[in-house]
């Protein structure tokens with residue numbers, strides 16, 4: 001596209017004028033009935049070629065987010081754009097570039113139907129927020145919504161209309177590199193967090209010039225890739241699909257998500273992209289989803305690789321008949337749908353229906369009336385990377401940090417502590433905290449931990465630094481095999497020297513941000529040997545070691561955890577990483593994060609999750625005949641929902657308003673929680689339920705609600721949860737959502753393992 005830029009300069013002035021106008025224009029909420037009429041008129045006016053064109057999405061020149069040539073912006077794409085035979089583009093960003101592409105279409109094509117610009121704004125556009133898994137650890141719906149809101153404001157100001165987020169794939173296997181992009185292992189937590197993200201991106205009015213369309217992905221079961229290997233098959237039961245995988249998508253549809261992306265994987269032999277039951281029957285018919293389904297990058301063409309289609313013609317037939325409306329970089333629909341139609345294999349009404357779904361989103365965004373409404377350089381400058389945005393990023397980041405251990409109560413540190421040794425490969429790193437899927441983040445722009453600490457310590461505090469070991473992993477961004485540095489300990493003597501001479505050591509350990517994300521699955525989740533060596537060496541000379549972990553997935557910490565009194569999980573926290581971590585270290589903010597996923601003892605336990613089903617042979621027995629491993633326990637190292645605070649909380653027993661709940665009624669569960677410390681703090685109070693006997697076996701515990709509550713020193717509060725029928729329902733043996741009579745166990749606690757328990761009955 002850049003190659004064609006010059007010839008379009010004449011359009012820029014025109015576009016700029018329109019863009020400024022758009023930013024001042026007041027948008028009333030859209031009247032949907034008149035939109036449907038307008039779409040009908042427009043469709044009547046479109047040629048078949050133009051209709052099929054709306055179902056095509058091309059990648060621009062900005063960056064590749066899938067396999068292809070870097071210079072894949074060809075003359076063919078250019079010509080099709082000019083003729084109005086492309087509905088959408090991804091990877092075209094900035095006011096300047098989106099305007100160029102939009103002008104090409106709007107000014108040259110017969111009907112001038114504007115392009116929809118999509119981009120992977122996963123955890124920020126330029127202002128980076130914590131990677132989604134980390135942000136989920138905040139269990140803070142307002143914070144999550146705020147970060148998506150700002151991501152939308154910055155993206156919309158850069159000419160974008162649409163983000164391919166949230167990723168709502170449940171993932172229980174930390175080997176899968178994309179676990180960093182989602183909400184972790186739990187269906188309920190993922191549902192509410194994803195809704196908050198959709199609300200943040202889309203706001204109340206999609207036609208406003210600071211909101212963008214969201215996309216729930218990947219439909220479905222992508223996170224169940226066998227053995228955690230990306231793109232692998234997901235062989236899961238239909239009940240797991242219904243009870244575990246689909247609810248977060250349904251939650252997004254209920255929140256009004258504008259689009260859904262299907263997925264690369266197959267389930268039981270049917271690739272999701274060609275799955276009619278999923279896309280047509282469940283999503284569109286049962287759930288009443290009115291937006292459109294986009295394929296994943298090339299996933300329609302990949303039906304050939306899956307071995308269910310011989311060629312692109314057959315692949316198009318399968319995907320289109322299954323309900324995939326738009327073809328992302330697959331080059332299938334544009335060459336096949338017309339002949340499929342003339343061969344009577346698909347109907348014109350089906351094409352019209354897909355076009356309608358896509359136009360509906362374009363109308364809702366307001367670009368049909370004003371294609372350049374998101375194009376305004378002034379807004380782009382003003383709204384991107386602003387101090388306000390960075391302030392929110394810092395707040396969300398500190399809320400995402402999880403305190404795993406504080407045995408010696410080393411934390412928080414006094415800001416006038418005499419001396420600190422800051423050691424480790426990530427201590428001065430300004431890039432890794434930005435995380436993978438970093439959109440337009442400026443390389444090396446994060447606040448490093450060193451800077452964050454420097455910003456807060458007193459003038460009298462001596463801060464020494466040693467890298468200890470390198471963490472570089474060769475070609476980071478798109479290289480298939482990464483050479484992870486596991487051995488080099490060049491700087492270890494220096495690390496030991498500074499550790500010896502300081503009151504406390506802050507030791508940063510973890511993984512590079514490009515060790516997680518798409519195509520970055522790993523079989524080993526331990527720290528590198530070099531990092532473990534560094535820990536041992538430093539620990540030998542100074543007992544006051546605070547380990548600060550930076551990583552995008554649960555790691556195996558077993559090798560050193562026992563020997564570490566203090567561990568802070570800080571993930572990849574985004575632009576304000578160093579400031580946010582320093583806020584926790586010096587007690588400016590009391591940690592409140594809780595793990596959204598179990599940390600395993602070793603990789604052999606994977607997949608691992610708290611909501612295990614009972615087996616015929618559960619519970620520890622003296623002989624071997626029960627479901628266990630002979631080398632380690634079944635338990636994770638750190639369970640789901642776990643996270644400490646500088647405060648301490650005490651939970652009373654639970655009481656119920658009624659031990660029996662009848663159909664159509666609800667009951668109240670009450671617990672008293674007390675902050676027994678003199679430090680104010682937040683606690684995430686978690687409620688789990690177990691349906692003791694079901695028509696299909698039910699998980700031993702399932703999160704059904706939580707409350708994040710602030711406590712003053714020594715304050716005690718009565719916390720009430722309403723238990724509704726919906727919380728007890730599941731996809732039963734009758735293949736529908738039902739609530740079955742019987743006994744239930746109810747747990748309330750501080751994490752999935754440490755809970756109080758009570759029983760009740762449900763009768764219908």
Ligand code: NOJ
Nearest residue numbers: 065066120164217296297
């Ligand atoms: C492939 C990824 O699976 C998907 O999540 C992403 O949105 C697209 N590429 C576009 O970059």
